[in-house]
Amino acid sequence: MTQSIDVSPISRRDMLTRSAAGFGMLGLASVLSDEHRAAAESTLSNEPLAPKTPHFAAKAKHLIFLFMNGGPSHVDTFDPKPELVRQAGKPGPGGNYMPSPFKFQQRGECGLPISEIYPHLGEYMDDLCVIRSMFTSTPNHEPGLFMMNSGTQQPTRPCMGSWLNYGLGTENQNLPGFVVLCPGKPVVGPALWSNSFLPGIYQGTHINNGQLDPKKIISHINNQHLPPTEQRRLLDLMQKMNKEHLATRGADNQLEARIGSLEMAYRMQFEAQDAFDITRESEETRKLYGPGQFADGCLIARRLVERGVRTVQLFYGSGQPWDAHGDIKDHVRDAKNSDQAIAALIRDLKSRGLFDETLILWGGEFGRTPTAQGVTGRNHHATGFSMWLAGGGVKGGMAYGATDELGVKAVENRMSVHDLHATMLHLLGIDHTKLTYRYSGRDFRLTDVHGEVAHSILA
């Protein structure tokens, strides 16, 4: 709780001594300190989302994960493979090799190549750190999506956004700390932003930016029945009754916490609606991002980060749009719908001084085969693909790792999903081996027993 509350402010100092039944009270507040780790399997806290101190100073305070669901092809975007031209039509794994129909251009001072389908993003090549050596476990959407989001193939683990909120809390108590934007829903859906065994408050809040009505974005955010002054009057009455009740019960921080959270809910109605209302942006800014649902999503992501939201995950589209089985040229459409907006997001964050404290992560659940499926399509591909990072704490203008000459397999500086998660957490100031939650008699981690931080990409 960052705001002071005009009724019965809760003194954290008093919490321990005044705590009532206390079932492992304050367990979460001490999440990052080993010696205080709650032994109990269940944890109760009245400030589960209060900002917490990271393990070490880090530049990045926020994460924006641009999720290209369906799986973008690496050899057509960030990992050019001239050898595919020479091997064109010759048999490879799962089909015959197919060169990219797109040209690559060297952009920026770094001169890293990027596919022609990203003319705008190319302008920011010096800010991107392209990981060309990603690999994952299974080349199928659902397990791939689970893996990328929660570090396991099955729906039994908390996702990365939930871990981040658990570990770091969030800066703005009037907004959810973990927002998931998707026009419609990606394949699998809500399990991708599930808190699983973490307390429910760490679940992502899904917002359908396909039907953007600031009044409807968060459940029950809109008071449709009373003008604000009358709602305030009602709330005052409720709080007077609550204080009357509290006085007869003695100090009880559960009761006090609920009083405080009612106040926050009241304020949240105004702040949250404002945060999601992109019509408040200038014409110029709207033009910068361009039209479309994904562009709107990028703009909202910036507004949220600006307001202190910890994690924003923006799914590119409903279903699995990047899943170009039939024709890899479908990527032209998907790049076109996102290129300008991503470039605008980087530019906008920079101009507001937010770029350095925001980590942007781009990628899908896997890559696509360097071989053809049918005549012009590409199939799912797990053994080597690309993602990129930009912003807080990341070295820009570099490529990390490599696939083999034909883009089949990651061979150099191979980076597993666990490594990516470990690196992402590190960039946000968290030692991935210490971000644990005791459940079922064991300490769980986002990276389970894996994960190596890729130190060479850290700025």
Added chain:
Amino acid sequence: MMRHALRCAAFVIFCAVTNAVLNAAEPSLAPTAEQLEFFEAKIRPVLVKHCYECHSTKLAAPRGGLRLDDREAVLKGGDSGPVIVAGDLKKSPLIEALKYESLEMPPKGKLPAAVIADFEQWVKMGVPDPRVTAATSKPTDPQPTTPKQQSSAHWSFQKLTKTPPPNVKNSQWPHSDIDRFVLATLDEAGLQPVAAADRRTLIRRASFDLIGLPPEPEQVAAFLNDSASDSDAFAKVVEELLRSPHYGERWGRYWLDIARYGEDQAHTFKARNYPQGYLYRDWVVKSFNDDLPYDQFLIEQIAGDLVSHDRPLHERIPALGLFALGPVYYQDNGEKDKALADEWDDRVDTLIRGTQALTISCARCHDHKFDPLTMADYYGLLGIFASTDYQERPAAPQEVVLAKQHAEAALKEQQLEVDRYLETQARSVREKLIPEIPQYVVGAWRVMNPFKKKANEKKVVTDIAKQLKLNEDLLRRWVAYLEEKPESGAVKSARPYLDGWRELRKQQDANADLSDDKAALAAVTAIGEALRQQAESAAATTASPTAGPEAKDATLYSELFSDKGLLAIPATDVGRYLTGEPAVQLASLNKTRDERKQAADAIKVLMAHAVADGQGADMPIYLAGDPRKKGPLAPRAFPAILRNGDSTPFKPTGSGRLELAQAIASPDNPLTARVFVNRIWAGHFGAGLVRTPSNFGMLGERPTHPELLDWLAVRFIESGWSMKSLHREIMLSATYRLSSSPSETSNPQATDADNHLLWRMNRRRLEVEPWRDSVLAVVGNLDRTLGGPSSNLSNGNNQRRTLYGFVSRHQLDDLLRLFDFPDPNITAGQRTVTTVPLQQLFVLNSEFMVAQSRALAARLTREASTDDLRIHRAYALLFNRSPSPNELQLGLDFLATTKSDSAKLAVLEQYALALLGSNEFAFVD
């Protein structure tokens, strides 16, 4: 849940590749200087650079137990054996791993071929290596394990002992033996219990505790006015509540958390859903209401189909939902074995964590690090579930199932009768279709016009057949016939009666849509009419379709009336052409068929999601949890530590579920009763005597009152595992009846703020179910119907108890998730409690709360005539008390105001919302 098998597997990097090699060969000769130089130049740098990070003696737990910075350690190998055998490349899995043939080492990227060749050379040389370090003096066991002797002495594995309740100085306070245990502990700590709660508080507490709803004002009044002693009067209240059918709804839900009850899957692709899952939920509720002995309750859920019992089988079948309703996982991409292992792990974990409070899934990849549970124990249990199949089984008495089968057989028989009769009549009616020929010609023309291939011709035919009331199959034949594709040109000349049609096709514009052209339609109809006349004449002159070529119109006759002919109406459509006796006959057959259908439909047999024994077989231990690496078989058995050290495997005729059930539901099992008694205690006090209710192992918390826990467990078993007796035992104690407010005089807050020693009752926030149910109850909207299919809670008209809301693993209901309902993908022994603004937004703005506020205001208006009386009535309904003068004045002042024009809630409705949203209504003292 410990689904870390593969991840652990990757850790145990080199181990388990082969069991063939027993011992590293001791090199007989000392290495030469050249060999050592080779090692220093080619091998050591690589080991340092690529291997030491994970495989060093300096690490507390080197990965896979393998250390590569010491010669002896290298030769000894990892957790499952050597990785190098001096001089033998084939027996050196390290080389395979470097080549990325088996495991892929180092994981960051394959080493250059030349380096691998160096390693081969090194092995062939006999592994010359000068390194001798501390490792040689280290214990050979790679894992720092807790001595098993110590962990088997852990309190929860000891036999139950019934210690007599201690004597206490204050003999006035205790009402029961429970109190003597509690008071003795308090005395030791120099603490005193607070005062007892008043009757009003007590009946409210008891009512929320047992049925999850507040008491009615009349019940409160009766209790307050009961002249009997506090104890006797309260005993009556408890009895009444235990008799309520809503008791099972409240306590069944606790069990459903443990059973990770859900009605679908987290994924949706080819997901197995559980539309009759509610049969299990209802079975659980009923079992609580019937006070089904807990041992029986467990046996029926584990092996209800295998026990002989006076309760009929069909009443036990839904109990098997405990396992049958479990999550299932993706099995694609060669991951089937892994997914199956995950599913069996869910069953084992849910059962063992739920009933034994042990985290045995830890033993999936390695022996449990803290508790005396081995991989053999784990796989011994897993084998039981691997030997059990999912099966949907009738939840109805055998005679009903048989009756249903008979009725369905009779129906099928009669339907065949009808079909046979129609077949026999089919030929006789063909000529009766002659008058429809013009319609068929028009229909076919409309399908074909404009004369080009249509993309959706199938649908066009269907639509036109429907419009013109033609038989669709016949219309299709007419279209094909009249299309006269070129390949059937040879026949053309043989059909002079189609000349008119051919001429028409030529005249009509092939690209023009003529469907609204009356002249065209008339022309087509005329052609159809002509064809009809030809057909009549053919029918009149041709004796049979097989008549010889001399028959005048034999061709046309054959085309129309042969078995695949243009008028050979399919048997299913014959009925409408029958007249006279055949029509009567058909009607009679149909009538019998309809009656039989009704009879069959009237017999309801619900299919429960259940299990049945499959192929009974022991499972191999999956080394490091990896299904690809099969170790020795683990005989199906129950962990020895829970069977007085008896490690005899089951000798099951089937899966072993029955033996498992008996081992768990045994009075000799040290954990079953303790764990359950603790769960019931936690349900009443908000925290158990062991505060990690699903972990009684070494890492769980110790009981605050170990003797009391055992005493309760023994009493529980002695009572015949009666849950209701246990409730009585607990609720009639003085401890249960303590006030929840801190004492004014003494200050136990300072020494025991968390109330471990039970000097007062814990104040608790209502879980989402009793909270929502209570809102509905006090406004008078609660639908108290018991059981039945689940319904969507987000439906504003849903006024049933929250227990009956659909529980989705894919997308948990918003309200449930918001208010700390546990993830139904995994067993939950305890709910977390969070307090966040999103919850209060529901309170302030949701349609549900607004609707209930309106209903409460209407009720208050109906039942009381003045503001003063309405406020009193509201406090009686919601809080079972009168308002304080302050509260009354607050209410009066508020109700005296007026609302603005734009406010959609009247002042009394706003007041109702404030009451329903208040803290007092969300917490129980």
